[in-house]
Amino acid sequence: MTEPTVTDLPVEDGTLRVLRFGSGPRIAIAAHGISASGMSFRAVAGQLPAEWSLFALDLRGRGGSSGTPGPYGIDRHAADLCLAAEELGNGGPVALTGHSMGAYIALRAAARRPELFDRLLLVDGGLPLPVPEDADLDGLLDLTLGPAMERLRRMYADDEAYVDFFRMHPALGADWSADIEAYVRYDLTGPQGARCSKAREDAVRQDGRDLLGSTGRCGADLGRLAVPALLVHSPLGLLGQEPPMLPAAVVEHWVERVPQLTAELVERSNHYTILLGTHAKTVAERLAGSWDVA
Incomplete structure (x- = not known):
């Protein structure tokens, strides 16, 4: 796997780190999950045909963009995606994809600026989540994200200790690969003894509070979607077991109501391995495949 070319995209108040995988003329822009980075698309990029280039952003507050200030939130990230499409798109509409929270960001970008995009691939995200109106959103984040939130509060003696933390993740350990390890090592910063x-x-x-509190806005984004969209989703969730991130009933509900949206269940995948593991080949094939984009 060829490592990405790293550039910085000027945005309001700073720059965004952009990882470019490939050198072909067909462009895809990618948005990662809530605590991830653009390197999470490494496995997908490695499966794309030679005529494709995938530009994976490090969103504000993550990866090489960790120092780019907020405010954060779905709207701000979506505006950054639209700017990336304008600046990196070779003068024409581009493909757009997002995983987990990135799917919600990509959906908002496509709903607001459909002229920039010719297809939208949602990866285990992008549909409204059933959240009670009086829910403790911070408590819900800690409950649902689990290991992801824990790692943000910890220091690690060295790189290997951080890698070992990920190896023990119940959704990743059994599917460990060079792509997952590259993603993990890219996320590290700080001095030895305090990585x-x-x-x-x-x-x-x-971002988590904004996402969990935006059920209505997400539904509105789907309602005005004018770009052909495919959702690929997993039967297993964030801990590698049921329930899934997107329940079957939720997927069916929105596919029935949004003419532009179709969905495909990626069997035996979980919320992370659909992007980071062997199932990345399916995601790449769907992103680069023939779509009805008339």
């Missing part, structure tokens, strides 16, 4: 994740906890929490 830590590049993802900022304040950014993750602000």
Whole structure:
């Protein structure tokens, strides 16, 4: 796997780190999950045909963009995606994809600026989540994200200790690969004896609260979607077991109501391995495949 070319994209108040995988003329823009980085698309990029280039952003507060300030939130990230499409798109509409929280960001970008995109691939995200109106959103984040939130609060003696933490993750250990390890090592920063994740906890929490509280806005984004969209989703969730991130009833509900949306269940995948593991080949094939984009 060829390592990405790293560039910085000027945005309001700073720059965004962009990882470019491939050198072909067909462009895809990618948005990662809530505590991840653009390197989470390494496995997908490695399966794309030679005519493709995938530009994976490090969102504000993560990866090489960890120092780019907020405010954060779905709207701000979506605006950054649209700017990336304008600046990196070779003058025409581009493919757009996002995983987990990145799927919600990609959906908002496509709903607001459909002229920039010719297809939208949602990876285990992008549909409204059933959240009670009076829910403790920070408590819900800690409950649902589990190990992801824990790692943001910890320091690690060295790189291997951080890698070992990920190896013990119930959704990743059995599917460990060079792509997962590259993703994990890319996330590290800090001096020896105090290594830590590049993802900022304040950014993750602000984005998480915004996401969990935006059920209505997400439904509105789906309602005005004018770009052909495919959702690929997993039967297993964030801990590698049931329930899934997107229940079957939720998927069926929105596919029935949004003419532009179709869905495909990726059997035996979980919320992370659909992107980081062997199932990344399926994601790449769907992203680069023939779509009805008339």
